[in-house]
Amino acid sequence: MNKNACYHELTLTFQRLSRFSHLSAIASWDMFAMMPSGGSAARGEALAELGLLQHQILTDKKIGERLLAASQEDLTDDERANLREMSRAHKQAALLPESLVEAKALAGSRCEHAWRTQRKNNDWQGFAPNLKEVVRLSREEARLRAEARGGSRYDALLDIFEPGMTSKRLDTLFADLKSWLPELLATVVDKQASQRVATPQGPFPTESQRQVGLEAMKMLGFDFDGGRLDVSAHPFCGGVPEDVRITTRYDENDLLSALFGVIHETGHARYEQNLPRHWPGQPIALARSTAIHESQSLFFEMQLGRSPAFLQRILPTLRQHFGDQPAFSEENFIAWSQRVAPGYIRVDADEVSYPAHVILRYDIERALIDGDIDVDDIPALWDEKMQHWLGLSTAGNYRNGCMQDIHWTDGGFGYFPSYTLGAMYAAQLFQAARKALPTLDSALANGDFSPLFGWLQQNIWQHGSRYSTSELIINATGEDLNSQHFRQHLTSRYL
Amino acid sequence: MNKNACYHELTLTFQRLSRFSHLSAIASWDMFAMMPSGGSAARGEALAELGLLQHQILTDKKIGERLLAASQEDLTDDERANLREMSRAHKQAALLPESLVEAKALAGSRCEHAWRTQRKNNDWQGFAPNLKEVVRLSREEARLRAEARGGSRYDALLDIFEPGMTSKRLDTLFADLKSWLPELLATVVDKQASQRVATPQGPFPTESQRQVGLEAMKMLGFDFDGGRLDVSAHPFCGGVPEDVRITTRYDENDLLSALFGVIHETGHARYEQNLPRHWPGQPIALARSTAIHESQSLFFEMQLGRSPAFLQRILPTLRQHFGDQPAFSEENFIAWSQRVAPGYIRVDADEVSYPAHVILRYDIERALIDGDIDVDDIPALWDEKMQHWLGLSTAGNYRNGCMQDIHWTDGGFGYFPSYTLGAMYAAQLFQAARKALPTLDSALANGDFSPLFGWLQQNIWQHGSRYSTSELIINATGEDLNSQHFRQHLTSRYL
Structure with missing residues (x-):
């Protein structure tokens, strides 16, 4: 059997996640720097879909089990630090239901996109309803996180x-x-x-x-x-x-x-x-x-x-x-x-x-x-x-x-x-x-x-x-x- | 039970695939039109990872079963045409093993990226080895496809x-x-x-x-x-x-x-x-x-x-x-x-x-x-x-x-x-x-x-x-x- 098999499996999963983050980062940059306005809805949906996938991968039960098992493996200091960061990412994600992750991504992308024009037009009335939805979802996120960690x-x-x-x-x-x-x-x-x-x-x-x-x-x-x-x-x-x-x-x-x-x-x-x-x-x-x-x-x-x-x-x-x-x-x-x-x-x-x-x-x-x-x-x-x-x-x-x-x-x-x-x-x-x-x-x-x-x-x-x-x-x-x-x-x- | 439940499930899967294709299309455009040279390897890996995911989703056994079941459902002409295209996409993908899909994506992205400079430099000697690898994988793909469909x-x-x-x-x-x-x-x-x-x-x-x-x-x-x-x-x-x-x-x-x-x-x-x-x-x-x-x-x-x-x-x-x-x-x-x-x-x-x-x-x-x-x-x-x-x-x-x-x-x-x-x-x-x-x-x-x-x-x-x-x-x-x-x-x- 492979030495540190669980840790090794985790590194492969996180490498995969990182490749998806790459695509998300480039598509987000594009959204702000290049994308014409008509692309907004489809882009928001595409990014939310990818975010959901990343959330699913990161919160998979197997990850939790492997994190636990890997902590018993014979790791170097750096590997242990990496495991600490993996564990943190897993726990942060596992606190949130998929529906909230998706809703927040979509509401955020809608609000941000409209804001670009609304800001130019000093349009608080138009902006406020979108922001309220984002705040509602962020409060829900904060509530779930606070319940789990205290504070x-x-x-x-x-x-x-x-x-x-x-x-x-x-x-x-x-x-x-x-x-x-x-x-x-x-x-x-x-x-x-x-x-x-x-x-x-x-x-x-x-x-x-x-x-x-x-x-x-x-x-x-x-x-x-x-x-x-x-x-x-x-x-x-x-x-x-x-x-x-x-x-x-x-x-x-x-x-x-x-x-x-x-x-x-x-x-x-x-x-x-x-x-x-x-x-x-x-x-x-x-x-x-x-x-x-x-x-x-x-x-x-x-x-x-x-x-x-x-x-x-x-x-x-x-x-x-x-x-x-x-x-x-x-x-x-x-x-x-x-x-x-x-x-x-x-x-x-x-x-x-x-x-x-x-x-x-x-x-x-x-x-x-x-x-x-x-x-x-x-x-x-x-x-x-x-x-x-x-x-x-x-x-x-x-x-x-x-x-x-x-x-x-x-x-x-x-x-x-x-x-x-x-x-x-x-x-x-x-x-x-x-x-x-x-x-x-x-x-x-x-x-x-x-x-x-x-x-x-x-x-x-x-x-x-x-x-x-x-x-x-x-x-x-x-x-x-x-x-x-x-x-x-x-x-x-x-x- | 939902009318045309299998067909409906399929439309959701293909919508999801289409969102991933969106990200792939934008990241590919970026690769040709925007990306600095140093981003090439990471981009190639990220796109190959997404391609693999799409291939996995598209070739899932469940898709095959649903396509079969949906063909018995009460569909309109347009839905039947959509089902025909879904089925074609599924069959085209199912012919290829994941390893080949990934290898082809990586070899293609390497060859294309190097070609941009090699073409400028009239460097056939540098280009040929990369192209040979792409040809090798394409022949393998063609062989698998031809075996399955004849011709x-x-x-x-x-x-x-x-x-x-x-x-x-x-x-x-x-x-x-x-x-x-x-x-x-x-x-x-x-x-x-x-x-x-x-x-x-x-x-x-x-x-x-x-x-x-x-x-x-x-x-x-x-x-x-x-x-x-x-x-x-x-x-x-x-x-x-x-x-x-x-x-x-x-x-x-x-x-x-x-x-x-x-x-x-x-x-x-x-x-x-x-x-x-x-x-x-x-x-x-x-x-x-x-x-x-x-x-x-x-x-x-x-x-x-x-x-x-x-x-x-x-x-x-x-x-x-x-x-x-x-x-x-x-x-x-x-x-x-x-x-x-x-x-x-x-x-x-x-x-x-x-x-x-x-x-x-x-x-x-x-x-x-x-x-x-x-x-x-x-x-x-x-x-x-x-x-x-x-x-x-x-x-x-x-x-x-x-x-x-x-x-x-x-x-x-x-x-x-x-x-x-x-x-x-x-x-x-x-x-x-x-x-x-x-x-x-x-x-x-x-x-x-x-x-x-x-x-x-x-x-x-x-x-x-x-x-x-x-x-x-x-x-x-x-x-x-x-x-x-x-x-x-x-x-x-x-x-």
Whole structure:
């Protein structure tokens, strides 16, 4: 008999599942980046059918039996870590009945597809009924998950994205932020008000922006033999590790939005492109969590992307495409890229006001899933919280208010905290890299980012899901998540 | 108990299969039109895994039992036609073992992917080993199919594409062509040699060619809400009826190649976009056969696309994008578009020399599958037959010789005859439309193509696979395939 026969059987099943996930990932990317509107219903049905199949395979009784049997087999540490991730995937799936999986997929795809037009038209009335259905199904999912694992309903969704994270821990982390961030934000805004900063003058033609984006991706080590850059209504990083698809959107009057969007997604992409390849199709080879994923995108977008070292290196490309102008002097461009200005749109936010966008969404989605508020309450709450945090009113402005993000349209409740966790992890990681590499700052100043990428590769990318998030971060930085690094980063960059 | 319970169960299974085919179609389109090279291996594996699943579902014993039971149920004519198509699909699949299905998918995807680079590099040495593996598996497939159904091995593959077609019937049809086509070709070439025709002067920038292509698609009724135009190494029409993906390739020195490629694929696309929608996911709602599919593409490309009516209507768009020039006078442009000039490339061939390209491939692929020749014999045979038919040598020129087509790379042996069958059907259909619509020619002359499209919709598109090919053609034209219409068409247009 085969040594570790049950474990081996499981690896074959998970490889098969991974191949189906490949097709699902590409069809989903296509749906957002390529598909004409008439294809929507058929695509939604096709993806739901595949999702159902994956759910059936993953929740098969035999898998449960094999997981149990494999845990008695003679496994290496890595195999045991893989088994832990398999088991988690199986349990997560087994909690949900097929009918709910299918209904959620269909309702999500319908809501997301309609949202693309409704957002443009500021059509909250049209959007709300679709969202209500998605919320109804997500609440049902949360109820089932919470019953099985204990804890609150919202915590049960949070755990999908960041295993082990709880709203209690988030509340502590966010309470810390709330204690110093508003004052820091006010101080920075006040300080910057006295600076005279020239704004680059457009228009910035889409094709030139695309070229600049591609150039930035090249500087940042994106592997074009294993990925693409395209356009979608909401920027994202999709595809599969062997073929990573990132997207952005262009506004000819706005130079920063697409460029920093591309840099953000390139962070996600490099993580995916550098995940381990020697466990083909295995859960251990997947990215650790959404918070760690966002730590990589924000590492690229904020830590590195808004550093003088990177901005200096991208400037010649900007001058080449948009002509030289006073705003493109080194000093001005750095100051301009580091402006802090509360705005409506999360993905365009500076890193000081960004956490406000996330905490606002976290508060609302938690109350929504736990049943404390309803979909109809969202716009007023959004307006109230935007006024409170950033002094901006979104009354009647759904497009740039509560309809701006794609996450809720397909039931991605519990994702948003990942962004601020990611920002904190990113600051902590950069700090650790600086400590580990004494010559890092001089390499960066010379435009050489490779030591930094090498450090990420060694400490984050290559590990996939081998360790828990805590273990990964402790191994990389010597301590578990510590929000003080984020505070220090903001203070030293902006004050 | 449910009325027609077995039939109903079957419709659910085929709907499920159709959803998986949707994902396979989109992932395949992506592979040709979007995927970076590094994604190839993982994509091949993912598609092979899905193909295996489809094969398992389709060959399940229960399907066989239900097909038998359903044939005793109280079905309408359409349901019975659907059952006939289901049964055909089941039997076709059941002949092949899973291992062969998977091996063929993987070998095909490897060969096709490598071919893209090898063709550019004229690398027959690199290509041959991959092709040999594909041929080996295709022969095995043909052997299994032939054993089960009788007839030759090649006939067994032919039947996949054009149900009921045999090489015996093809030999008769092609013998007829061989009896008059070489002389017609020589006469036309001779006649045109004395005409002075100006060639449009390039370069023709890719983006302008794309705009012209889109304009042609619009004129020809392509529904952009349910499809796209993109670029690939080998033009094709893919996707699903709700979302048809056509591709072309651009050469800045060649005006006709991309434009008539687009028109050809638009013919395929309109067929797909107008297939019946009231049998969702059922085999009866699929296109009848590859020959009927090619009859629509060649109807668009040759019958309509090279008619004075269409050429006159596209001319203003050409002048707009490429400037006015003597070659764009109406008379010259028609003469130029109807030039007959034997060349190397099948997809760029005029309609008089086109059948030579097909008969050559038919002769070679039949001998290859029946085991009379081997892969190593192909280049010499190709050269010999090109010399014989068109007076052109392809010695050493694999790129524009036996490596020019994608079909063999993934084992599509038996497809090529569809093109010439399609050309014959197209001529016969146009003739019938003209008879049925006395005002057709004046409508066309006024640039109104809608009566023609309406006739195709009523006689071909809306029927899907309701009838056999013969029934469909007899219903539409009053007789079965008759190659004399093609002869008359060529004679009247070119002599």
